[in-house]
Amino acid sequence: KNPNVAGKTFNIGTDVTFPPFEFANNSNEYVGIDMDLMRAIAKNQGFKVQIKPLGFNAAVQALESGQIDGTIAGMSITDERKQKFDFSDPYFQSGVVMAVAKESSVKSLSQLKGKKVAVKTGTAGADYANSIKDKYGFKTVTFDDSNNMYQDVVTGNSVACFEDSPVMQYGIKQGTKLKIVTDPAEKGDYGFAVKKGVNQDLLAAFNAGLKNLKANGEYNKITSKYLGSKQ
Numbered sequence: 590k591n592p593n594v595a596g597k598t599f600n601i602g603t604d605v606t607f608p609p610f611e612f613a614n615n616s617n618e619y620v621g622i623d624m625d626l627m628r629a630i631a632k633n634q635g636f637k638v639q640i641k642p643l644g645f646n647a648a649v650q651a652l653e654s655g656q657i658d659g660t661i662a663g664m665s666i667t668d669e670r671k672q673k674f675d676f677s678d679p680y681f682q683s684g685v686v687m688a689v690a691k692e693s694s695v696k697s698l699s700q701l702k703g704k705k706v707a708v709k710t711g712t713a714g715a716d717y718a719n720s721i722k723d724k725y726g727f728k729t730v731t732f733d734d735s736n737n738m739y740q741d742v743v744t745g746n747s748v749a750c751f752e753d754s755p756v757m758q759y760g761i762k763q764g765t766k767l768k769i770v771t772d773p774a775e776k777g778d779y780g781f782a783v784k785k786g787v788n789q790d791l792l793a794a795f796n797a798g799l800k801n802l803k804a805n806g807e808y809n810k811i812t813s814k815y816l817g818s819k820q
């Protein structure tokens with residue numbers, strides 16, 4: 590147990606639906622790699638968590654304004670975000686891929702000219718799309734959650750979307766009618782975040798717990814539970 594956090598309860602923001610990292614199961618409990626990891630770390634360090642599924646952008650905003658203590662939401666560690674947040678040690682590798690409808694003939698960015706592309710508010714995928722949209726001549730349509738973004742592509746309103754590779758791969762395996770057509774761009778890591786300079790004990794406890802879980806095999810157990818043993 591960690592004396593700096595033992596017995597305390599922290600409010601932790603997360604996304605509404607970002608499987609395999611966070612999603613509501615059939616019993617309407619939040620599960621997934623982030624959720625299991627957060628709870629296992631809390632147990633390891635002796636603190637408690639209240640999970641708040643606010644949606645990605647809302648969770649980031651709530652953290653910035655100090656309404657919650659931490660955010661774990663498949664949140665990419667970026668230099669820009671480091672101005673406002675302190676991140677834990679990285680806990681999962683990710684990157685941004687482009688996905689299109691199963692039957693689509695679109696294979697590359699150059700085929701997006703004059704088309705609409707769906708992105709998710711406040712995400713690394715949206716930033717990436719916005720950084721290349723003038724070059725490739727497409728327009729973006731924004732959604733607050735991943736499911737609505739996928740649906741816009743499935744129905745054909747948008748021709749493509751940009752999503753994190755592990756999330757898109759998992760979704761497709763689970764039946765989302767999309768396919769991935771590009772290699773991951775903007776490769777980086779997910780981290781747990783606190784507001785810059787605030788909740789440093791919680792951040793240190795997260796890192797200590799993560800280290801313990803990696804050493805005792807629990808981290809691997811959690812990721813394999815959702816992704817299978819081969820990754």
Ligand code: GLN
Nearest residue numbers: 645662663664665712713
């Ligand atoms: N990894 C992406 C980001 O940090 C997307 C996170 C998410 O949609 N939950 O911006």
